[in-house]
Amino acid sequence: MKLYYMPGACSLADHIALEWTGAKYDAEAVAREALKQPEFLALNPMGSVPCLVDDDFVLTQNVAILFYLDEKFPQAALLGGSDKQVRANAMRWLAFCNADLHEAFVPIFAPMRFIDNEKEHPALQNTAREKIVRLLGIANNALQGKQYLAGVKTVADAYLFVILRWAVGVGIDLSPFTNLTALMNTMNQDAGVQAALKAEGL
Numbered sequence: 001m002k003l004y005y006m007p008g009a010c011s012l013a014d015h016i017a018l019e020w021t022g023a024k025y026d027a028e029a030v031a032r033e034a035l036k037q038p039e040f041l042a043l044n045p046m047g048s049v050p051c052l053v054d055d056d057f058v059l060t061q062n063v064a065i066l067f068y069l070d071e072k073f074p075q076a077a078l079l080g081g082s083d084k085q086v087r088a089n090a091m092r093w094l095a096f097c098n099a100d101l102h103e104a105f106v107p108i109f110a111p112m113r114f115i116d117n118e119k120e121h122p123a124l125q126n127t128a129r130e131k132i133v134r135l136l137g138i139a140n141n142a143l144q145g146k147q148y149l150a151g152v153k154t155v156a157d158a159y160l161f162v163i164l165r166w167a168v169g170v171g172i173d174l175s176p177f178t179n180l181t182a183l184m185n186t187m188n189q190d191a192g193v194q195a196a197l198k199a200e201g202l
């Protein structure tokens with residue numbers, strides 16, 4: 001198995017998941033410019049990471065990859081094990097991270113995709129920032145009295161961890177979100193997280 005990633009990008013969640021499986025795998029960093037070149041587009045026509053190649057099976061999209069890894073390595077309980085409600089909750093928070101929180105960062109990272117006029121970028125980015133803070137508040141509340149989003153450690157926590165790193169990177173103050181800060185600390189101490197961060201040079 002090989003994971004294509006960019007350091008610190010959303011593919012870090014898959015990298016962490018692979019570490020949690022304990023399986024042997026390769027990981028290859030892709031330069032941002034290479035994402036839109038024919039060689040990589042042949043693997044992922046979206047020109048984005050993550051991309052997982054398992055023999056001749058090529059899989060893209062974070063949620064699909066994380067789900068596939070859970071099915072392939074059930075002993076790792078990446079979605080929390082066999083309890084249907086725990087699994088559903090893990091999927092729910094995975095969807096929240098992928099479809100809501102992750103997407104909310106796009107205007108900050110790539111405002112030119114929305115508005116050509118650079119003068120209008122700060123206003124767009126401020127609106128995105130407000131949305132992110134609101135969504136972080138929802139995740140923070142969900143963690144009240146719990147160590148992990150679904151009650152037990154799942155790949156949803158790995159995804160949220162990646163996004164919390166972005167939030168810190170763009171200067172969002174996480175200190176009011178004590179449960180998110182606690183999750184970040186827990187994840188930073190996790191051996192699989194540490195191995196993935198080290199492998200990505202972070």
Ligand SMILES: N[C@@H](CCC(=O)N[C@@H](CS)C(=O)NCC(=O)O)C(=O)O
Pocket residue numbers: 006009010011035047048049050060061062063098
């Ligand atoms: N829906 C996709 C989103 C993937 C995505 O946005 N990846 C970013 C990194 S976090 C990327 O590769 N961006 C490069 C680009 O779009 O040019 C997924 O979940 O895999």
